[in-house]
Amino acid sequence: MKRCIRLSQRFATGGRGERRERDRLEFGERIGLDIRVACRPEESKRPEPGGQPRECHNRTEGKPAEGDRGQRESAGQRPAPARGQCGQAQDARRADEAGDQHERRRFEGGSGGRGERGMEQRTRKGQRENGEGRAKGAPAARSRHFGRSLAKKGGMEKIRAPRGTADVYPPESARWQEFEARARAVARRFGYGEIRTPMFEATELFVRGVGETTDIVEKEMYTFEDKGGRSLTLRPEWTAPVVRAMLEHNLLANGPQRLFYVGPFFRYERPQAGRYRQANQFGIECFGFAGPEADVEVMALAHELLRSYDIPGVTLNINSIGDACCRLAYREALLAYFRPHLAELSADSQRRLERNPLRILDSKESQDRALIAAAPAFVDHLCHSCSRHFDQVQLLLGSAGIPFTVDPRLVRGFDYYTRTVFEFSSDALGAQSAVCGGGRYDELVQSLGGPETPAVGFGLGIERFLMVLDAAGKRPIAKPEGLAVIALGAAGRARSVSLVAALRRASNAPPITIDYHDAKIAAQFKRAERAGASAAVILGDDELARNEVVVRDLSARTQDTIAAKDDDAATAEAILRWYHTLPADRSAVREAV
Secondary structure (H helix, E strand, O other): OHHHHHHHHHHHHOOOHHHHHHHHHHHHHHOOOOOOOOOOHHHHOOEOOOOOEOOOOOOOOOOOOOOHHHHHHHOOOOOOOOOHHHHHHHHHHHHHHHHHHHHHHHHHOOOOHHHHHHHHHHHHHHHHHHOOOOOOOOOOOEOOOOOOEOOOOOOOOOOOOOOOOOOOOOOHHHHHHHHHHHHHHHHHHOOOEEOOOOOEEEHHHHHHHOOOOOHHHHHHOEEEEOOOOOEEEEOOOOHHHHHHHHHHOOHHHHOOEEEEEEEEEEOOOOOEOOEOOEEEEEEEEEEOOOOHHHHHHHHHHHHHHHHOOOOOOEEEEEEEOOOHHHHHHHHHHHHHHHHHHHHHOOHHHHHHHHHOHHHHHHOOOHHHHHHHHOOOOHHHHOOHHHHHHHHHHHHHHHHOOOOOEEOOOOOOOOOOOEEEEEEEEEHHHOOOOEEEEEEEOOOHHHHOOOOOOOEEEEEEEHHHHHHHHHHOOOOOOOOOOOEEEEEEHHHHHHHHHHHHHHHHHOOOOOOEEEOOOOOOHHHHHHHHHHOOOOEEEEEEHHHHHOOEEEEEEOOOOEEEEEEOOOOHHHHHHHHHHHHOOOOOOHHHHHHHO
16 A cells, blocks of 8 residues: 555656656556556667667567567577566566555455445546546546546545435426425325334344345345444335334334335445435335225325326236245245256356245346246136235226236245235336336234234335436426525615515515625526526615615516515515516416517
8 A cells, every 4th residue: 555655656746757657557557457568669779789679579478579589599598588668567567466466355345335436446547647548639537426527636536426326406306306295295195194214224124024035135235233233234125114113113003004105225236227226215005904905005096196297108017926825835836847947047046946936036137037937827826815815906906997917927026025016117218117016015014023914015216217207208397486686786785685584584485595696787697597586686776775676577588666665574575476476387488588
């Protein structure tokens, strides 16, 4: 590490050209770059004592160079090692081999994204200093998260968001707020109340609840020990924490529970479009109803939320995976089918075959999909009770006017699901079609120490759903709203603070903004429009001297004057009365102008 620091300092202070080239080579080798150093023209043409020009080749180990070395070998002399930059490159590789491996282990063996990111940042730094990675005149390397150029040489590197996370800020955050408000409104209309649980829980909760053989528990959980030696995990899903909270606070004593949640969950998986290591979810949990009516109620709530956005190409797929009784018979059928094809399965599926063969049905590996397509269907192995329950679910969905398709291959990724499972999908995102999924989990509450309690619910990924809206062309157009107060001159700035306070105090007030910088009136109008305001209140020294304020419609480019009274509350009331007379559809006005 000290050697890396010394090399970095030598880069900053400069030096002779040959030494700087050698230092760059050593620094590049340390971070694993494959740098091929070209010989300098003046060295390749420099004559040797024999009068012949010396040739220097870029060669790999084990390949002898042509030239005077060959002449020495033919004369029986021991060849002297070739020097110059090529020889220096080989020496640097051999000298730094152990240090290179140590640095790789150090960065790659770090915790999660930090090790990957540390290696990535150092690789980019080496590429910048060696001129690799982009053509001459091309733009500098950019961050995958923010789209900004990396720090220049000698400058302080910016701290970026961890890999697999995303920042949400205006105007994008307005879309999130709109979705969350709509989801909460639909849930309340169905009689559900919100529950909030901690972001981390005891690791045992997810091992017992989600299932020890699931991908989440085996590969994707963020687990750590606190200072007291307790094993804790950032919640990778919401249902188990909701059950834990319901049992801890004895909510079932008040009868069946209808709960919903909105918030983040965490999974260490490969980030991709709509799937992050910290993602957000809206979900529903209904406890205490064993009949098929509760299954249909939960699916109807999800259908109503999706229908409110009028998204084309959304389909509901349903299936039944039975209960503990009929699952044993189905397990034996799967074992009998997959055992002759053991060598054809992926490594994960081979490992899961004897422990939990149902997990194979949820595999995304291409070599497994062909075998899964021909595997026995669960609906053919249901017991009488589960089969009757599934038939009633289909009848009730039809009577509720909710179209559906029976998909005999549909399963869920958690071990706690029983009987009905379902999934809403959209063709807007191609292969990543799932938008919302859920099902019944009648055994989960009891497995976590509670009484036997039937339950059903679903989860909807917010990031994925917003992507579906974009692909379907349903991104809402932000409409200007609110007032921007513009203060011109000393008297205007002195009056603006109290007037803004009076405007914001009014119960019917829209968003009120103010820019405290001094600027010309045209620049102030531009700032007001960028802030999303639809109208402006102008407080100028001349206007205030006449006991007036100017109000301007920023869309129509028209303005009026309003009497400025001594009482700011009265002035604010007059301004708001004028504002509420403006046309509601601002986009039509702006297009006309």
